[in-house]
Amino acid sequence: MLRRAFLVGFVMMVSLAACSREHGPPRDRGTPHLDKVPALRGGGAARSPRIANYKLDAKLDTQAHSITATETLTWTNTGQSQVDKLPFHLYMNAFKNDQSLFMRTTRGEMRGAHAADNAWGWIQIDSLQIGGVEMANQLTYPGAPNAPTDQTVAELPLQQPVQPGQTIEINFKFTEQLPEVFARSGYKGEFNMVGQWFPKIGVRVGAPGAERWECQPHSAFTEFFADFGVYDVTLKVPFTYVVAATGVLVAVNDEPGGTRTLTYHAEDVSDFVWMADPYMITKSGKATLEDGSSVIVRVVYRPEHEAFAARHLQAAIGAIEKFSADFVPYPWSIMTVVDPPLDAASGAGGMEYPTFVTTEGDSVFIRPGMHFPEFVTVHEVGHNWFQGMLASNEPVEAWMDEGVNEWADSHVMADLYGARTSVIDWGGFTAEYEALSSELTEDPANSPTPIATAAFAFPDSDSYGATTYRGTNRAMTTLERLVGTTKFMAAMKSYAKQWAFKHPTGRDMFASLEKDLGQNLDWYFSPVFEQVGGLRLKVRSAHCIPAHGMRGVTGDGSTRKTLTDVDEPDTGAWQCEVVVQNTGVIHVPIEIELDFADGSAQRVVWDDHGGAAWKRFDVEHSSKLAVVKLDPDNKIALDVPIQHQYRLDGDGGASLRAGARIASWAQTLMQLVGP
Amino acid sequence: MGITKSSMRLTLGDLVGSGTRAIKRYTGTLLAVFVVQTLVVLGTMVAMAVVLAQAFGHLPMWDDAVDGDFVSLVICIKWANANFLACASIGFGALILWSLASWFLAGGIYGVLAQRPEGRAETARAFGASGAATYLTYARLALCGIPGWLASMLVLALCMSVAGPKLAHALSAMDLIGPVALLVIPVALVGHFFATVIDYARVELTLRHDTHEPGVVATYLRTVAFVVKHPLSLIHAGLGWIAFFVITFGYGYLAHDRPMYGATGAITLFVIRSGVSLARMAIRFGVLAGEVDLGGSRALPPRRVEVKAQPKTAA
Secondary structure (H helix, E strand, O other), rough: OOOHHHHHHHHHHHHHHHOOOOOOOOOOOOOOOOOOOOOOOOOOOOOOOOOEEEEEEEEOOOOEEEEEEEEEEEOOOOOOEEEEEEEEEOOHHOOOOOOHHHHHHHHEEEEEEEOOOOOOOOEEOOOEEEEEEHHHHEOOOOEOOOOOOOOOOEEEEEEEEOOOEEEEEEEEEEEOOOOOOOOEEEOOEEEEOOOOOOOOOOEEEOOOOOOEOOOOOOOOOOOOOOOOOOEEEEEEEEOOOOOEOOEEEEEEEEEEEOOOEEEEEEEOOOOOOOOOOOOOOOEEEEEEOOOOOOEEEEEEHHHHHHHHHHHHHHHHHHHHHHHHHHHHOEEEEEEEEEEOOOOHHHHHOOOOOOEEEOOOOOOOOOOEEEHHHHHHHHHHHHHOOOOOOEEOOOOOOOHHHHHHHHHHHHHHHHHOOOOOOOOEEEEOOOEEEEHHHHHHHHOOOHOOOOOOOOOHHHOOOOHHHHHHHHHHHHHHHHHHHHOOHHHHHHHHHHHHHHHHOOOOOHHHHHHHHHHHOOOOOOHHHHHHHHHHOOOOEEEEEEEEEEEOOOOOEEHHHHOOOOEEOOOOOOOOEEEEEEEEEEEEOOOEEEEEEEEEEOEEEEEEEOOOHHHHEEEEEEEOOOOEEEEEEOOOOOOOOOOOOOHEEEEOOOOHHHHHHHHHHHHHHHHHHHHHHHH | OOOHHHHHHHHHHHHHHHHHHHHHHHHHHHHHHHHHHHHHHHHHHHHHHHHHHHHOOOOHHHHHHHHHHHHHHHHHHHHHHHHHHHHHHHHHHHHHHHHHHHHHHHHHHHHHHHHHHHHEEEEEEEHHHHHHHHHHHHHHHHHHHHHHHHHHHHHHHHHHHHHHHHOOOOOOOHHHHHHHHHHHHHHHHHHHHHHHHHHHHHHHHHHHOOOOOHHHHHHHHHHHHHHHHHHHHHHHHHHHHHHHHHHHHHHHHHOOOOOOOOOHHHHHHHHHHHHHHHHHHHOOOHHHHHHHHHHHHOOOOOOOOOOOOOOOOOO
């Protein structure tokens, strides 16, 4: 009987463990409703110069995960110099073989996801015509310095240069194979994430008359840089598939044979991405902006993600409202958040595109109160401002979108979930996003590269992440706190308004901030953004002695006498000496709070613009100095703050409590191994 | 005479009742063992506190870390990881120390429960004599138990390879049930089996030490057969472990989200956790008493030495 019970239990257990989520066979999901809203919220005039406009017609083979497509690119030379070649990004060739620059620099691994050995991705240009003349055979692949056979950029020499102000039309036919997703784009099972999928022209940058192409080969840390334009895209998929895409759905047509054609339209965006999956469902909400208008927010997810979809939706709505209030209003009508299936999340999740982002972080272990999934959503939605609208050159100045966005995210997270609890409020633990993210990664001060480093010039992913994301966030946070949050937020809002739908550089942002803050900030920008070394602040020493008059020998000859503590007793006051040091390269004004035993406090300032590495403060006070606090208002986020506070008399109370807690865990283990 | 009662007639109720009676009758013994454990824990706590205070006595950020500021905790751990490593080593050392001490203490407890002495002095004598007599035997038994623990680890590894990916992809509590069951139940059953075998082997070695001098390996192997044939032994000990974990997780649940700040908090924490530990130890004590009853009903092992005849006393 008992053996039978064990057997039954074992079978049940294995069955429970083996059971997987079954969605049933794909079925017709019904004809999707048209969005019936303009691509731009409220319609209206173009927000951008619309330099590169695309018409795409693609068909997805959901069995082979391949795409056949046509593309019509209409491009205008808005510069003042003629153009004699056209470079195109062919991002999907990053996954073509292990000799691409991307695969060499990622070693086939990105954010914990690994490339499959037998699921390569590629794009092939079947036809390229200009004015009806076939030119595909004239394409060349310049490669990359460390990857000569890289084909993520193709160049087309022009026999007839494109003159300033001239518009040309380029017609492509291409075939594409999606890789198994490990870096943003690809498939996993029946889930298809189609990003960076079509031939995309580079961007003309530089001073008027001396423009040059910016079209970097795709490497590990570089993302995307493109001109704004209008996209009209037709997607053919089986009618059992749910599709989400950039822009608004303007037409649906069901065709014989089970194919559904969906037409999307997007304006003033720099990219177009889409997702097709047979099991996804949608949860919708509305973000209400300050002018009373609203943005449709959708989370697209598989049913098992239901609990997290609500969290992502709330985060996305909050992010749109907060970013709109802090910078410029969200200009588009719809925001789509795709929550990929778990087995695709590390590869496809956590990526930003205009009006469309992917998120991740769902797990039963991420309890409500742990806001990591919400942060991913906030961060990716935030990219619709920092890069989506303020379209900086991400391969060259990644910090301008990743880092500045991180800084802005910290504000949104604090607004949504509380300043001290913005990322963790669970189990008696609390954490604020900016501080936690900084401490969980390498100290940017140890990075061998400054913040203002091109994305492809970082030595490794740790350095890239710590510097570009965390370093920039710390730098922005520190400057904000030094000049005052209200002033700084106003200056950033002004920068956003001035440069939305343009391509700002770091210098443009610095100049805008200096203008709006009314001060020269070279002393800050140069060491913080362009130098290696960071800020290394600590209380070097602090001690006090009882104050009294001079003791010892005084006078000469007959007037010589020796004064002792009887002659000069302690006055009851204390003479205290505090030495602080900064061995980093960044020098900012530092407030120092001296807390005395009687509860009083005194503040002094070390204005360290001069670059001195240390400073001594001598203070006489009626009460003994108890604690020295550097940066008591926590303005300086550029340094690990553990040595910013120093208690003169050691206190073991906290250590005893910690010891009690750890010893208690040890006692539980003891009782497991002994009586 | 408990040891003459047939095992077939002993029920779970008998074993539980035996444990309850033993706790009542030998409360002093239970408390004495608990005091020893508490002293080890206190020593561990003080040693850890000294190590941590060396690093953080002058740094107020540590106070925030202990009071639940997660960022401060991360910073402190990164900044003084050698000190935390030292604390972990102290904890591990305490665990090893307790394991070694437990051979003596378990021997003493089994001795008391088997001999049922009266009065403090007799109990102390029985405890000390039994603990000392069986110490090295228990040490050899611990070596015999290694293959069993290795088997448990192997089961854990196998289950982890199956359940791990499913755990990583769990989105809801329902998703957790299967993988957690697969991860926990097999290793718990295997581990429980071998732990029970060790317990009953200790009982056997304690009860028969003077009369039969049973070999350790033979006793271990005989006990494996005994436990297989007597599922009551597994159920009884299993109930004890279930109660142990119910108390542990119950406390964890109640303490969750209730940080105890300051010196008062530290004292409160220590008192409450000591109460929890005492309750768990009482449960184990009761289980050991039931094991002595059931183990005492086993068939006698082969006699390796002749029992010396008791000298006749003069009438």
